Amino acid sequence: MRIDVVTIFPDYLAPLGLSLPGKAQERGLVDLRTHDLREHTHDRHRTVDDTPSGGGAGMVMRPEPWGEALDAILASPPEPAVRPRLIVPTPSGHPFRQADAHRLAAEPWLVMACGRYEGIDQRVVDWAAERMPVEEISLGDFVLNGGEVAALAVIEAVIRLLPGFMGNPESLAEESHGGDGLLEYPVYTKPASWRGHDVPDVLLSGDHGRIAAWRREQAERRTAERRPDLLADEPGSGD
Numbered sequence: 001m002r003i004d005v006v007t008i009f010p011d012y013l014a015p016l017g018l019s020l021p022g023k024a025q026e027r028g029l030v031d032l033r034t035h036d037l038r039e040h041t042h043d044r045h046r047t048v049d050d051t052p053s054g055g056g057a058g059m060v061m062r063p064e065p066w067g068e069a070l071d072a073i074l075a076s077p078p079e080p081a082v083r084p085r086l087i088v089p090t091p092s093g094h095p096f097r098q099a100d101a102h103r104l105a106a107e108p109w110l111v112m113a114c115g116r117y118e119g120i121d122q123r124v125v126d127w128a129a130e131r132m133p134v135e136e137i138s139l140g141d142f143v144l145n146g147g148e149v150a151a152l153a154v155i156e157a158v159i160r161l162l163p164g165f166m167g168n169p170e171s172l173a174e175e176s177h178g179g180d181g182l183l184e185y186p187v188y189t190k191p192a193s194w195r196g197h198d199v200p201d202v203l204l205s206g207d208h209g210r211i212a213a214w215r216r217e218q219a220e221r222r223t224a225e226r227r228p229d230l231l232a233d234e235p236g237s238g239d
């Protein structure tokens with residue numbers, strides 16, 4: 001998979017060179033490229049923003065640098081005739097879920113457009129949508145100062161699903177928001193007793209059937225308490 005990230009803060013993406021995403025790059029599972037939007041400006045101040053049309057507070061990202069940045073990326077596809085999917089983090093985007101991470105992990109090429117200020121001139125998304133699939137996504141009902149943190153989260157969620165990334169693919173099967181749609185059960189390790197808190201006896205019983213049943217019950221309880229919305233879509237929930 002190839003992932004291009006366009007941002008005015010390339011260093012924000014440096015953490016992707018660490019730990020598992022870094023190893024994924026070393027192993028050739030992902031070709032991650034960051035692009036400084038300011039490299040596609042032509043004035044002395046390397047201006048990427050301007051005042052909002054129609055007035056209002058803040059500044060809007062100018063379309064010209066974005067057009068030139070995307071042109072440059074599209075001119076060097078990973079393979080001939082491969083088109084990217086453009087991902088635009090924005091507070092007004094569609095909620096990003098684990099199912100979306102799985103879907104994007106199957107794509108050959110993603111381009112992440114990280115906005116700042118009040119956002120990117122809408123014409124950039126409209127122009128891009130004439131040439132490639134475009135998705136505006138949100139991490140949740142909160143607002144960051146730009147798209148970089150959301151891009152980091154989306155990229156990590158996607159890379160870790162790539163075949164060959166996780167040493168033990170089985171661990172993906174049991175994850176929160178996994179195939180069963182439930183939150184993860186609580187996890188424990190040694191020592192059996194710590195500061196007056198003990199590992200639940202069932203987990204020390206060696207009875208794998210009881211352990212599996214306990215974990216399922218814990219996951220269902222947690223989901224009902226914290227995320228009843230996830231149960232609404234569960235088969236047999238009557239909804």
Ligand SMILES: OB(O)c1ccc2cc[nH]c2c1
Pocket residue numbers: 089090091114115116117118119120138139142143144145146147148150
């Ligand atoms: O909360 B967010 O995911 C987000 C994404 C992009 C921009 C651009 C300016 N503020 C932003 C916030």
